[in-house]
Amino acid sequence: MKADYDVIVCGGGLAGLTLAYQLRQELPDASVAVVERQKRPLPEAAHKVGESSVELASHYFGEVLGLRPYLLDNHLKKNGLRFICGNTQGPLEERPEIGPSEFPIVPSYQLDRGKLENDLRAMIEEKGATLLEGRSVQDIELAESDDAPHVVKTSGGDLTCRWVVDATGRLRILQKKLGHRRPSPNKSSSVWFRVRERVLVGELVPQEKAEWHQRDVDDVRWLSTVHLMGKGYWVWLIPLSTGYTSIGIVCHDEHQPFPTYNTKEKALKWLAENEPLVHERIEGLELEDFCMMPNYSYLTDRFASPQRWTCVGEAAAFVDPLYSLGSDFISMSNSYTTRLVGDYLRGALDGEVLEELNQIYCRLAEDAARTLSNNGRIFPHGDLMGAKLWWDFFNYWSFMCAHFFQGIWKQDAATLKKFRAMQARYYQLNSRAQTLLETWAELKSTAFGGPKGFVGLPSFPSTLADAHLELKEMRSVDETFAKMERDLVIGQELVTEILAHALRDLGSEGAAELGRRIGLSKDWDLPIGGERFEIDALPRRQRVDALPRIARDMERALGRVNGDKPLAELLDLALAAAASAPTMPQPTA
Amino acid sequence: MAQRLNRDQIFERVVEILSDSFELEPSNIKLESTLYEDLDLDSIDAVDIFVQLRDITGRRPDPEKAKQIRTVDELVGFVESELDAAERGDPEPETQMPT
Known part of the structure; x- marks a missing residue:
């Protein structure tokens, strides 16, 4: 040709x-x-939005393309993702903060x-x-x-x-x-702009609040992508190597209609109402390159x-x-x-390989859309957001990152097919996890749940920290598959722990409703049978020693709320309510 | 900077951290209590304690010193010495690979 x-x-x-x-x-x-x-x-500094990279892309830019030295010299090394939940009208130092406590070992970058x-x-x-x-x-x-x-x-x-x-x-x-466009379940919009100076999250907390500042011993908090979370929206603060700061507003359309923040003036007014500390900090600065993207x-x-x-x-x-x-x-x-x-x-070129890769790719996008839509009610709650982040990161590192870092996409059609079947199992578990989190948020009776103070993402040592560090270990195809299988079991335990936290938090009234709405069943691939939930009633030391490691990690991360009834009884209420309700459509693998 | 904490205030904060984090009765936490026997804590609990102490000291603890600590009294003494070190501007220990 x-x-x-x-x-x-x-x-x-x-x-x-x-x-x-x-x-x-x-x-x-x-x-x-x-x-x-x-x-x-x-x-x-003012070309395009999309500065923040996470592990998979950092691996691609740094290792697959070999640009790591260039990125370290010319862009900022990023201190992970940092989420600040809680009451947006109150002092920032009292809002729960979820993020890395030290620079993550697997690098990522803030790109200009x-x-x-x-x-x-x-x-x-x-x-x-x-x-x-x-x-x-x-x-x-x-x-x-x-x-x-x-x-x-x-x-x-x-x-x-x-x-x-x-x-x-x-x-x-x-x-x-x-004709290959497909709609996303995520109905959200965004505006963003840049200001010609560094806007540091630490500037939003008075200097005399020493404890909040001292938590960040290396003074690297500002190198994170900072997310200020409110009901149905979030605001990003991203430092750029050129000294600018990228600031963006992202809203779910059902909570915050786009016309309320789609011009410079309206965006400032929106910030004054929703994130007054950010507004106060940037008032008087020129908002450069104001851009918008409705229904993105x-x-x-x-x-x-x-x-x-x-x-x-x-x-x-x-x-x-x-x-x-x-x-x-x-x-x-x-x-x-x-x-x-x-x-x-x-x-x-093998047509089967192409089709497997096509399906894996489309499913990954669909899975990410499932994770990132309909979740606006979760954002203000430190405990819910913590639970979501633990699961989402674990899920992200265990399948999507692992398949990419280990080069699974270079394999033959039969191998790809096997991994696509594994992907379907992760997808089903993720779908259930997201439904559980969203429903917990719908039923939550308090405006702001969760521990005050700092939650390590990940905390060390923990299952999540291991999952992160293990990204760097090279494995054979068979080892990768076996690890994904083991991680899926840990993932099932993780989702079970989220269920336990939700049941205790919602108590006997909410537990039944939660069970009914999510269609909870013993047929789910979750270890909810046997003694697991009985152990919850034991004193802390015995409980911690008897439960899987992830249960303890989640308790360390989210704190513990005791239910009005023992967990095993709350679970029975949830299962009974689900059994007597009309059947819910279940996610298919 | 906030007012430097005295020994009693440090003890109060330590009791608060221990009771909030590990479901311990504050009245059971005494200066002479041993962390690993009386309070039934373990090494992961210890890591979490030292992470929380950074809010008070603003410093990364020296893992060698942290490992020696056996009692609540020694923990309070450790915070005091860290606050002294912070005042003197002593360099902090190197970051260690978390294991």
């Missing part, structure tokens, strides 16, 4: 540029072109997108990719037969290629054209096709910014694409 390039990447944002870099690095014989509308230089994309453009040219700047992609005409090239229509003329990648971000040329979440039912195309990053799906997963999905779609393009150019 004659074509101008082996691969054309339509769009040169973060996804397109890192893909071109990866393609040239892993497939040095492949010719790669990137077509990008915007010319250099991009404005630093303008700087990064400028630098990446130079790097991909050095790697031998062709960068066609100042040309916009107008259409992608897919080949009608296997031996004809695709045609990319650009403002500078037509280009042909053997494999085409849509990296046009929210334009989603291929998804729209081919969408999914897809196809990211890769045997017709020789893939969609990467936001050209495929976008879930939610809460856990900074945007660049994780870039990492996965890019790596899967690199593998598929490599197979194709060697004449060894």
Whole structure:
């Protein structure tokens, strides 16, 4: 087949540029072109939102692409995610704080997108990719037969290629054209802006509140992505290496309608009402590059096709910014694409492999959307948010990160199929965990639950800390699968502990209602039978020694509320109420 | 900076941390109580205690010193010496890999 390039990447944002870099690095014989509308230089600090990266993307940028030295020299090393729940109208030092107590061992970064994309453009040219700047992609005409090239229509003329990648971000040329867009259950909107100075979370607490400040012994709290959590919304504070601060407001539409904060003036007024301390701190500063994105979440039912195309990053799906997963999905779609393009150019593309990767990818996005929607009632409560974070992080590290770090996506179709079945089991457990957390939040009688003070995320030593540190250990495919199986059992125990905390917190009245609404059943894959819940009545020392380690970890993290009845009785109430209620639809694996 | 805590105030804070974290009756926590026998704590509890003590001392504890502590009295003495070290501006121990 004659074509101008082996691969054309339509769009040169973060996804397109890192893909071109990866393609040239892993497939040095492949010719790669990137077509990008915007010319250099991009404005630093004010280019794009999406600065915060978490473990999976940090592994991709740092280790898979090998950019770790560059990132450490040119961007900020990030101190994890930090969540501040509780009463937004009260002093910040009295709000529960959940986050790392020391710098996490597995690194992550705060990226300055303008700087990064400028630098990446130079790097991909050095790697031998062709960068066609100042040309916009107008259409992608897919080949009608296997031996004809695709045609990319650009403002500078037509280009042909053997494999085409849509990296046009929210334009989603291929998804729209081919009807693969799917709605997300997450109905949320966002605005964001930057201010030309550092806005540190520590500045929101008076200096004389020594205990709050001393908790952060290394003075690195500000290097976290700080989330200020309120009912149905959150506000981010992200420091940038260029000295700016990125500030964003994210609201669930059902709690806070978009028109209440979609201009600079309204956003300031919104902050004055909802996060008055942030408002006070930034009052009088210029809000630069005010941007907005109503109803930002969408999914897809196809990211890769045997017709020789893939969609990467936001050209495929976008879930939610809460856990900074945007660049994780870039990492996965890019790596899967690199593998598929490599197979194709060697004449060894296996349609089954492509379909497995396609399904794994779409399911991961759907799973993340399940985790990140309908959860606004959880945000103000320190105990609920703590429980959610423990589960969500454990789930994230155990399946999504593990499959990526261990290169499962490079395996053959039979192996992928086996891991996809494992993914379905994690998905089912996650679906139940999320329903449990949301329902607990609906039934909670207090405005702000949970321990005051600080909750380590993770605390050391703990099951969660182990899960984090184990990310760095390389394993064989079989070892990875066995570890996922073991972790699933720990995950079931973790969800059981959340159930126990919820039952004790809600007491006998709420317990029955919780059981009814979530359709709790002994058939669930949770260790709720036998002596497990009887042990709860024992004195602390005996209880701690008798229960699995995760139970103790959760108690350390969330504190303990004693129910009005013993836990075993509360469980019976919940099960009885569920059994006498009409059957709930259950998540399918 | 807040007023420097005296020994009695430190004891009060230690009792508060121990009783809140480990379901202990405050009246059962005495200066001479041993952490691992009388109060029935273990090494993970100890880690959690030292994490909470950072709110008072503002310093990362030296793990070698922390390991020697056996009684509530020694714990109070440890906080005092950490506050002294903070006043003198002594360097803190190196961060250790959590294990």
